[in-house]
Amino acid sequence: xxSLPNAGRPVQFGPRLSVEAVEEGGFLAPRFNADGLIPVxxxxxxxxxxxxxxxxxxxxxxxxxxTGEAHYWSRSRQCLWHKGATSGLIQKVVQIRVDDDQDAIWxxxxxxxxxxxxxxxxxxxxxxxxxGPFGDAxxxxxxxxxxxxxxxxxxxxxxPNPTQL
Numbered sequence: 001x002x003s004l005p006n007a008g009r010p011v012q013f014g015p016r017l018s019v020e021a022v023e024e025g026g027f028l029a030p031r032f033n034a035d036g037l038i039p040v041x042x043x044x045x046x047x048x049x050x051x052x053x054x055x056x057x058x059x060x061x062x063x064x065x066x067t068g069e070a071h072y073w074s075r076s077r078q079c080l081w082h083k084g085a086t087s088g089l090i091q092k093v094v095q096i097r098v099d100d101d102q103d104a105i106w107x108x109x110x111x112x113x114x115x116x117x118x119x120x121x122x123x124x125x126x127x128x129x130x131x132g133p134f135g136d137a138x139x140x141x142x143x144x145x146x147x148x149x150x151x152x153x154x155x156x157x158x159x160p161n162p163t164q165l
Contacts (some may be wrong), residue, residue, distance in 0.1 A: 012057070016102075027118070030061065037073055038105055041076050044096035045108040051116040052124040054083075056105060068093045070107055076162040083085040087155045089113040113150070118162060120148030120155075 014027030022029055032038050037055040044051055054072040060080055063071040070091035074081040075162065084090035091109040098105055117124040127141040134140075 022102055028098065029056075029102055030098065030105075031101065033103075034060065037075075040072065040101060040107055041103040041106040042070065042091065042109055045110050048143075049123055050125050051109070051111070051122070061105065064107070065096065070109060074153075074162060077160075082083055083116075084112065086159055087118075089104070089150075091116065115149035118152060118156065119134045120150050120152045122149050132136060 010026045014021075014025065014029040016022050021027075022031075030038055036057050038061065040054045040056050041151075042051045042054065044047060055075060056071070057073040057080075060071040060073050063080070063082075070093060071083045072083060073079075081094065081137040090112045091107070091110065093107055093109055095108040096105065097108075115122045117126065119126070122145055126143060126145040128144050129139060129141060
């Protein structure tokens with residue numbers, strides 16, 4: 001079992017002993033990948049809009065459960081990341097769901113400040129990909145959000161951009 005302290009008592013994930021126990025059982029038994037991470041899709045609790053996709057390690061998942069605020073594992077910074085700690089765009093958890101085989105998490109959140117993307121848009125999914133043949137031409141993207149909600153330079157100042165090439 002995986003455990004981390006929680007106000008003096010351990011929080012534990014159940015064992016993954018059988019398919020039936022994982023799919024039909026009454027205990028959280030997450031399956032983390034080889035890097036110790038589990039994917040998380042985060043949506044706006046009111047509109048259902050997809051805000052972001054991130055990753056959690058065991059500590060991030062447990063802190064999210066314990067605090068009711070979203071925590072992730074930042075692959076670019078290689079550290080635990082409390083969403084909104086720098087920007088003030090805290091994601092308050094309304095509901096946490098796990099998929100059938102417990103290898104993906106869905107967070108439904110309310111965002112303080114109404115944006116979730118470090119680029120300044122409301123959602124990290126601010127562009128769409130058109131469907132159809134393009135031949136040898138680069139595939140264009142269409143902006144679905146007309147404007148940024150905030151100025152990332154003003155909010156993050158000299159913090160390094162987490163986007164890596």
